Amino acid sequence: MSSFSGVGVSSGRASGPVARVAEALPEPAAAPAPTDxxxxxxxxxxxxxxxxxxxxxxxxxxxxxxxxxxxxxxxxxxxxxxxxxxxxxxxxxxxxxxxxxxxxxxxxxxxxxxxxxxxxxxxxxxxxxxxxxxxxxxGATPPGVPDLERPSVLLARDLAPADTADLDPRLVLALVTEEGGPTSHTAILARSLGIPAVVAARGVLAAAPVVGATVDGDTGAVDTSSEAVRTQAAQRPTEVNWTGTGGTSDGHSVSILANVGSVADAHLAVEAGAQGVGLFRTEFCYLATDDEPDVPTQRAAYAGVLTPFAERPVVVRTLDAGADKPLSFLDMGVEPNPALGVRGLRICFERPGVLDRQLEAIVAAAEESGAQVAVMAPMVATADEASWFAERVRAAGLGRAGVMIEVPAAALAAHEILDAVDFVSIGTNDLAQYVFAADRMSGALASLNDPWQPALLRLIAQVGQAGQKLGKPVGVCGEAAADPLLAGVLTGLGVTSLSMTAAAVPAVGSALAAHPLAAYQVAADAAQNAPSAARAREAAVTSLQA
Missing domain, CATH: 1.10.274.10 (PtsI, HPr-binding domain)
Structure with a gap:
């Protein structure tokens, strides 16, 4: 038996025979040159x-x-x-x-x-x-999930979305990947299917031979064996009973929203029963052109996403681009560290026209669609920046202005920022990587980007407290919101809306209704005072089972 430690991203414990996912072929040779x-x-x-x-x-x-x-x-x-x-x-x-x-x-x-x-x-x-x-x-075997003839634990370097799209949860006992992170598609899909999953289990593929495995999606532990192990499926979550109205068992309202970035995403969110949109990424409108799209082009693109949400709330994030997300018409040049450079709202200080034209298009699309549109800015660090943005939003004719909390400075200044805007939304993916100086795309640093990290939870608590004092909404639109257990903890920290991939909406909405607000507040206090991410999750589970 060999033991490995990764990041548990979907709860449950399961064991059984291992099925390896076929890896990519070796890099093809550049020679010989074709004769024709x-x-x-x-x-x-x-x-x-x-x-x-x-x-x-x-x-x-x-x-x-x-x-x-x-x-x-x-x-x-x-x-x-x-x-x-x-x-x-x-x-x-x-x-x-x-x-x-x-x-x-x-x-x-x-x-x-x-x-x-x-x-x-x-x-x-x-x-x-x-x-x-x-x-x-x-003429070779393509990479991907093999045809499963019996319930198995899938072991892979990583899983592409197409590998996991049509997995049968009756045949997949658990998922284990050597790479990936807490916000990967594997994590999101596993939670939506109720399949235990561990990512970033480094070294697990080198273990040989592996016949069976036991996977704990809560602790991140993976035990492999050269001999057969007893097949045991995880106990599936109780039947999802999503009513379409988010809240705790004692009636405390929490909006269950979806993250979208296209018309297709919008329709999936409606099918899932999302109450609205907590994050509408507008970058798709800018990616297919070398020039800035004009106002009519933007209006049409935004209206297509907004229309399915007529009479429902939609939070539109303004252009999140810059030197780390290059768009040719911005001509940002080269920066030594673009992730810490001119990006998000920062590009608008010298190019306010880009923002003003986008706001004009959003106003027109909102009127056309009938959606209840609010607008928020990415990469805000100070109250002055938040105030500057809010003034431009209101001048454009939009009633509600907010900002993303993605950098520690914004979390620490949450009270002053909320004084200047109508709401904030916490982007836990970016906030985690900036708090821990850990690239969220790096599998080697996946444990630092675990949204259960107590330091991250404490920052979220500060923002939640500021929102409660000022009576203003605080949302979470990072994938932390897609974890049904963590969603309750976030609610206990003062979060008033949760926005996630459409697939997670029913499970999160259903799970949140299982306990009263007071129970989530106790669980949140236990989690943020734990010494590690793993202990934080354990503390929350223990608290809610008490």
């Missing part, structure tokens, strides 16, 4: 079409978020820019088709990685599409 480059280039599109067809076939067998995810991945496989770039590398550089796809996809992935945040999390999707097309070109 034109013919070699013509192989790429049929291979991509075959991959897209298989993904589309899988999409036809499922619904909801899984269907949308598989359809999106299929569309990514057929991206004209990706295929054209790969073909040019064959005809222009005499690369074999597989190598050309590898290099073209890596270029796209690097652009997303440089963008940071939500966009950087799409790098795994690009790599997945790349590896599937390469496998098709080489």
């Amino acid at each position: 480059p034109a013919a070699e280039a013509r192989r790429i599109r049929p291979a991509a079409e075959a991959v897209a067809d298989r993904l589309s076939e899988r999409a036809g067998a499922v619904g909801g978020e899984a269907k949308a995810l598989l359809e999106t991945t299929a569309a990514m496989a057929l991206d004209p820019a990706l295929l054209s770039q790969a073909e040019q590398l064959v005809t222009g550089n005499s690369l074999p088709a597989a190598r050309a796809v590898h290099e073209a996809a890596n270029g796209f992935a690097e652009a997303l990685r440089s963008a940071g945040g939500y966009l950087a999390e799409r790098v795994r999707d690009i790599h997945d599409v790349r590896d599937r097309i390469i496998a098709e070109l080489l």
Whole structure:
């Protein structure tokens, strides 16, 4: 028996036989050069079409978020820019088709990685599409989840969204990955399915031979064995009973909202029963053009997302870009440390017109859609910045202005910031990486980005207290809100709304109704005073079971 420690991201304990997820093929060789480059280039599109067809076939067998995810991945496989770039590398550089796809996809992935945040999390999707097309070109077994004939523990380096979209929870006992982090798609999906999961279990793939495993999604412990272990499924959460109205068992209201970044996301959120949108990412409107989109273009794009939420609240985040999320029309230049540079609201101090035009488009889209729109700014550090933003929002004709709490300075100045705005929303993903100086995309630092870290909970508590004193809303729109247990703790810390991926809405809304506010306040106090993330989760569980 060998023991490994990772980050538990979905509760429960399960054991059983191990099924390894096929890894990507080795990097394809750049030689020999094709004897007929034109013919070699013509192989790429049929291979991509075959991959897209298989993904589309899988999409036809499922619904909801899984269907949308598989359809999106299929569309990514057929991206004209990706295929054209790969073909040019064959005809222009005499690369074999597989190598050309590898290099073209890596270029796209690097652009997303440089963008940071939500966009950087799409790098795994690009790599997945790349590896599937390469496998098709080489006639090899594509990476991904094998066909399961019996309930098994899945062991993988990482899981692409397309790997997990149509997993059968009756056959998947638990998920274990060597890479990934608390905000990864694996974590989100596992929670939504009620499957125990551990990520960042470093070294687990090197253990050999592995026949069986025991996984504890609460503590992050993974025990592997060279012999068979008893198959035991985790006890599934009680039946989800989401009423569509968020709150605790004693009637304390907590809005259960969704994070969206596209029209497809908006429809999924409605299907999940979200009460509104706590984070509408507007970057999608800027990514497909080299020039700043004009007001009519922005209005149409925003209205498409807002319309499904007519008469419901939607919080729109203004453009979150900068040197770490490069957009050509901003011409930000090169910064030595772009993650700590001019980004988010900071780009608007020298380019206020970019913000004013976006606000004009948001106002028009709000009027067209009938949604109850509020606007918030990213990367705010001081009360003066918050006040500057609020003045421009109100001058544009929008009634409610808020800001993101993503840096420690903003959390520490929450009272002064809330004096200047109508609400705040805590981005736990960014706040954690700035608090712990730990890149959230680094699997090696996943434990520091665990949202159960007591230091992070204490900062959230400070913001919650400021909101309560001033009678103003405090939301959480990081993926911490998608953890049903942590959602209750956040409520106990003073959070008044929780915004998450659509898939998590029913489970979180249902779980929150299990206890009264006072119980969550006691659990929150125990968690934030624990010595570690693991002990914080344990303290919350013990408190709520008392």
